[in-house]
Amino acid sequence: xxxxxxxxxxxxxxxxxxxxxxxxxxxxxxxxxxxxxxxxxxxxxxxxxxxxxxxxxxxxxxxxxxxxxxxxxxxxxxxxxxxxxxxxxxxxxxxxxxxxxxxxxxxxxxxxxxxxxxxxxxxxxxxxxxxxxxxxxxxxxxxxxxxxxxxx
Amino acid sequence: xxxxxxxxxxxxxxxxxxxxxxxxxxxxxxxxxxxxxxxxxxxxxxxxxxxxxxxxxxxxxxxxxxxxxxxxxxxxxxxxxxxxxxxxxxxxxxxxxxxxxxxxxxxxxxxxxxxxxxxxxxxxxxxxxxxxxxxxxxxxxxxxxxxxx
Numbered sequence: 001x002x003x004x005x006x007x008x009x010x011x012x013x014x015x016x017x018x019x020x021x022x023x024x025x026x027x028x029x030x031x032x033x034x035x036x037x038x039x040x041x042x043x044x045x046x047x048x049x050x051x052x053x054x055x056x057x058x059x060x061x062x063x064x065x066x067x068x069x070x071x072x073x074x075x076x077x078x079x080x081x082x083x084x085x086x087x088x089x090x091x092x093x094x095x096x097x098x099x100x101x102x103x104x105x106x107x108x109x110x111x112x113x114x115x116x117x118x119x120x121x122x123x124x125x126x127x128x129x130x131x132x133x134x135x136x137x138x139x140x141x142x143x144x145x146x147x148x149x150x151x152x
Numbered sequence: 153x154x155x156x157x158x159x160x161x162x163x164x165x166x167x168x169x170x171x172x173x174x175x176x177x178x179x180x181x182x183x184x185x186x187x188x189x190x191x192x193x194x195x196x197x198x199x200x201x202x203x204x205x206x207x208x209x210x211x212x213x214x215x216x217x218x219x220x221x222x223x224x225x226x227x228x229x230x231x232x233x234x235x236x237x238x239x240x241x242x243x244x245x246x247x248x249x250x251x252x253x254x255x256x257x258x259x260x261x262x263x264x265x266x267x268x269x270x271x272x273x274x275x276x277x278x279x280x281x282x283x284x285x286x287x288x289x290x291x292x293x294x295x296x297x298x299x300x301x
Contacts, residue, residue, distance in 0.1 A: 006178040007207035011214020013171035019222030021164025027234045033289040042161040049165025054268025057173040067180030088255020089277045091247050093284025099244025102259040103185040111219035114233050119241035127249020
């Protein structure tokens with residue numbers, strides 16, 4: 001229960017941060033991405049502010065042997081720069097540039113009572129399901145295509 | 153042109169960083185919104201392991217609550233409602249959903265948390281999606297497609 005209350009509170013804080021920094025307004029995000037137009041640098045300050053905090057605070061947090069309400073830190077372990085990472089980031093970047101929403105602001109914008117975020121999140125879920133299907137399909141192919149007796 | 157306000161931008165960013173720090177310190181989790189959203193959609197509440205993932209729903213509920221608190225309590229002026237753009241939302245959302253799964257993260261997971269952990273993998277992802285998004289907006293607003301539009 002403690003973990004759920006923390007999640008509720010951090011969700012509130014995260015969303016207020018998105019509101020205050022006006023990242024919920026997709027035109028402001030697009031204004032940042034539009035470097036050839038009337039450039040709006042706000043997003044740079046938002047990311048800068050957020051990362052300044054995490055870069056310093058994460059160091060102290062990760063010095064602990066375990067989190068306060070959980071048994072272990074669940075951190076990503078991969079360090080390789082592979083093709084899916086780059087290709088995925090490119091596809092996400094194109095989608096972000098077209099819509100002006102990334103997942104966080106897309107969710108917070110639901111409270112504005114307009115259709116844009118609803119359509120965005122619906123399509124987001126379809127896209128992530130499509131990736132799951134794609135992954136299971138390519139994983140199957142990789143298994144059967146792999147030559148069984150080649151030694152290099 | 154929208155009025156540029158770096159103070160509220162910076163302050164909002166600090167709150168986002170603080171939120172991610174508290175999540176890591178208390179629950180030991182990364183605040184990656186695309187991952188939280190995906191995990192939440194996949195929860196099967198019947199198993200014990202799944203019950204320990206219910207925090208995802210609380211986080212998302214918190215996000216809606218925070219959005220309401222800001223919009224109808226804190227905000228000095230309402231957030232501008234941008235014009236209805238269904239085609240951009242459907243194509244954009246589809247690509248964001250697919251891309252964030254393939255690349256294992258979005259602006260919060262790779263950006264706020266990954267950069268905070270000094271992850272090279274996340275740094276490469278952030279540079280890639282930022283430059284691709286900038287290029288996409290350039291093509292749509294100033295490139296050949298802008299003439300068609």
